[in-house]
Amino acid sequence: MSAVRRRVLLTGATGNWGRATMREFRHVDDLSVRVLAMPGAEEHLLLEEFADLPHLEIYKGDLTRYADIARAIQGVDVVLHVGAVVSPYADQHPALAHRVNVGSMRNLIQAVQALPDPSATAIVGVGSVAETGDRQEPHHWGRVGDPIRVSRLDEYGQTKVEAERLLVDSGLPRWVWLRQTGIMHPGLLAVRDPIVTHVPLAGVMEWVSDEDAARLLVGIAQHEAPAALWGRVFNVGGGEAWRLTNFGFQERVAAALGVRDVRRWYERNWFATRNFHGHWFSDSDLLEELVPFRRDTVDEALERAVDLLPTNARHAGRVPAWLVKRFVMRPLAYEPRGTMHAVLHRDGAEIAAHFGSLEEWLRIGGWDSFEPPAPSRTPTTLDHGFDETKPAREWTHDDLAGAAAFRGGELLAGLVRVGDVTTRLPWRCGFGHEFKASARLVLAAGHWCPVCVKDTARYAEQAELSPFLAQLERAPERVKPASVGAP
Structure with missing residues (x-):
């Protein structure tokens, strides 16, 4: 007699992380996978890739509709709630981001609370490193429990803060909240949005690959997770080798594309000097110990990403740098939400967010005065205001x-x-x-x-x-x- 399969509900299956998770489901044979997806044609086309996945159910529905979520969670052991409106789209549509990111969590909590046995269905909620905002040197190391402190103009981060509050204080018996870091996925290298100018060169990020992030979710869903997982908030990061400065990340991507000097693509003062998000985690190994998921190297993830780019993008190193700078990068800086658009139009709020003041922007200087950031790799911790040795x-x-x-x-x-x-x-x-x-x-x-x-x-x-x-x-x-x- 065959064992009863665990059933997992995945939201956000058509996004970058969601599709990576669907591919990872192919490597396990003891799960029934249910997907809740919008009924649009685009979602249908994206899900066709997984038509061969055994034990797959596709439910059409909307995360902002309680009835759709209540129907989808029936008989489910674990909900992997990845679905969300994310940046940069969330920056352009903050009301939608709030309705989806906060509303879906509220609906999901209510639906599980209404079950005959709420302890039978676990919720894996997904947050963001954006919840803790700008953490540059000397505060570039962080851990769960540090101040929640979202950057200005970041409505996406605010929605994740609110959703986290809802889940942590929901009273549900089985939940975990994962503060996801930057995911290195194939689509990342194709991003052409002014948000790239918001990233301070001196900032840091502890990245993770899309495949490792997928392994984490499937690992939680596949087996009865350790008791120490539930009722906690975790940082998701790739570990030591994935701790890069933002300028170092630019260099790694450029090298993978055959570009010798990425600085020739930009002016230094196009980049914000503050107010983004990202830090290195002093506690990201905790999750790896409970649910091992790290296998990828940075080079492997970059190689996969580059292989999926269009041919012209894969050979960016062969294109004269001035062409890329003039026709690709400069327009991004000067589009609405770009840093130079704010400077050109003297938008005080955006200038203050990105640079502190116009005077500080004027003092930035060129590449000749730039020193690549090299923040300390020795972890430091903030004081949380109580005796943390006490259970x-x-x-x-x-x-x-x-x-x-x-x-x-x-x-x-x-x-x-x-x-x-x-x-x-x-x-x-x-x-x-x-x-x-x-x-x-x-x-x-x-x-x-x-x-x-x-x-x-x-x-x-x-x-x-x-x-x-x-x-x-x-x-x-x-x-x-x-x-x-x-x-």
């Missing part, structure tokens, strides 16, 4: 109150049950906003006031009251004076 089951009122004070606020509950990490408690931030959140959300996951986190322009002001946030305030980037020219 959560021993947290007391004093631990929670001390953490609140470290964040510039206070715990409003007079009594707290020792070790209760799930009950939503009342808190007040330094600006007087009152809210409810569990000890797990605040102490373990790094969340604080849901009003203040959205007020990104006042993070520096918030840091004056919060030693927790103050750890991330840094002096403006020091650059050599340069001659001033037209943008």
Whole structure:
């Protein structure tokens, strides 16, 4: 008699990570895969690639419709909730991003809560490194529990913060939240959007390949995951070899395309100096220990990506650099949402976000004064404001109150049950906003006031009251004076 197959529901199956996960399902034979996809023709064409996948069910539906999600999760053991509106599209359509990214999580939680046995269906929710915002040297190392601090103008990051709050404090018995880092996938090298100018050359990212990220999801779904996985938030990263500076990433991609000097494609001052996201994770090995998924090297992932590019793109090194600069890269910088569009039109909010001020942009200089970033590879950690050697089951009122004070606020509950990490408690931030959140959300996951986190322009002001946030305030980037020219 054959064993009962575990059934997994995958959302976002037609996206880059979703398709990689579908391909990984081909390597296992003990899962039934159900996909919830929009009923459009484009989704249908993308899913035709997987018509040969045994035990595949395709449900047509919309993540923003509760009835569609409630129908799709019936009889499901694990939900891999990858579906989302992501950047740069999310930057152009913030209302849609909120409706899908937050609304779908709310619908999914409600649907699982309505099941006869909510513990029978686990939710794997997907967040983003964008939740912790800009983390450049000397704060380029981070871990779960660091301040939630989204960059300005990043509505995608805000939607993931809100969705994470919902899941962590949902009261559901079996969930895990994965803060995904940058995924190196074939489509990444084909991105032609002004968002490329938002990436500071001195910033960092701990990348992961699409195939390794897919192995992670399938590994969680295929077997009963370790108990230590559930009820926690994890950073997803590729590990030591995948920790690159943003300029180093540019060089690696250029080398794979046969380009000798990527700097000839750009002006240095086209790139923002701050306000993106990305850091190296001091805790990303924790997930690898629970669900081993890392196999790829950076070179292997780049080789796969390059092989799938159009012929002209694969041979970019043969194209004169000035042509690429003038007809590909420069237009991106000057399109709406590009950094030079902001400078040219004196858009104060965007200039402040990308450079601090127009004066700071004018001081950036050219490539002759540029020094490739080389941030320390020795991990450092921020203070989370409580004794982290004490197990959560021993947290007391004093631990929670001390953490609140470290964040510039206070715990409003007079009594707290020792070790209760799930009950939503009342808190007040330094600006007087009152809210409810569990000890797990605040102490373990790094969340604080849901009003203040959205007020990104006042993070520096918030840091004056919060030693927790103050750890991330840094002096403006020091650059050599340069001659001033037209943008």
